[in-house]
Amino acid sequence: MPRAGLTAAAVTEAGAALADEIGFAQLNMGLLAERLGVRTPSLYKHVTGQADLLHRIAVQTANEMADTIRDATQGRAGSDALAAGAHAMRTYVKEHPGRYAAGNAARPAGPDDPLTAAAGRVLDSWTAMLRGYQIGADEEIHALRMVRSMLHGFATLEANGGFQMDTPVEDSFTWIIDFMDHGLRSLESAPADE
Amino acid sequence: MPRAGLTAAAVTEAGAALADEIGFAQLNMGLLAERLGVRTPSLYKHVTGQADLLHRIAVQTANEMADTIRDATQGRAGSDALAAGAHAMRTYVKEHPGRYAAGNAARPAGPDDPLTAAAGRVLDSWTAMLRGYQIGADEEIHALRMVRSMLHGFATLEANGGFQMDTPVEDSFTWIIDFMDHGLRSLESAPADE
DNA sequence: AGCGTTGGCTAATCTGATTAGCCAAAAGCT
């Protein structure tokens, strides 16, 4: 009988896809093995265990997210770039809730951890986007953290069913992007002090 | 030998405290039982299982959070109330990371679920805070979702070690509160359209 | 003191992750 021909990357991608379908919390080695047409212990030839699997999914997710944001903001600046990047991120999370959750559960182990690099790429994407607003160097990091907090918070609340009122979530998201845009633009024209 | 005298509430509180100490992910029935000086199966006389335990922790957490925010904003309005509420929430999460994580993992089961009521109380606290800004009725829900997204996002990113740069997280938080305040106040004076 | 209820205990069961050890398929060599 021929082998299944798995690789760490294939197991990771299948795990991410399965998490998106059934939810991060429901993901387990047995279901993943079944999905890959293989017995559970075989997975251990490619990933060292569940923790490793989640870590790999997290790395892949961070890289996909970074690419998504970069591509969306490519060729745009200021308000346009913010809106495009924000929508791209939200769409990504809505389409890949399982891997996004896995990504949030993982924590980089150190400077050499590929997850550190991948997370850095996401940061770079947002940093590049913010460059379109002329923000003082001392405030740039705050603005970056603000944007990350807002979008991460919105995405997780939405993914967890945190928005119950019947006002369309879509409308709130657009409103929020506008809110951030106005605030960021006012930073350009009127620096806090100088 | 006398009984331990546990109750569902005592088990819940101990579980929340333990989660805060060792981390939500490390919480398990065995450790909790040990902490309570009881054998694992005894816990099942008070909670139906781990899911029930987490759910109860989530309810307690939401209620504590609602109280914390309400108390902090009591007697304040506008910028003051926002700053006080935001800081109170951040402090609460920093002091109770485990139960906050448990709270985020739980999902209300329905309209009668006490978690629904508790979550509603948190919403009410923020809604009351926002009343200090004269925001148009049609925008109030967006502003509420914005504030929730921002604070939830910031708190979870901080709790997960998401802010690496050496700029003090504290400074960014204050900056972000200011950012929200300016934006919210500009809504009062200049409604989007009318 | 007597009686029903309750909360804790031990022993057993179950599920899911992980490890041990075997063996054939794949890959490389001559």
Added chain:
DNA sequence: AGCTTTTGGCTAATCAGATTAGCCAACGCT
């Protein structure tokens, strides 16, 4: 093609943690 080494899949165990079954003393009440 035949020989050898490496590798990836499998079955059978092992382990950890959650949960259930069933027993019995402690508690609250009369």
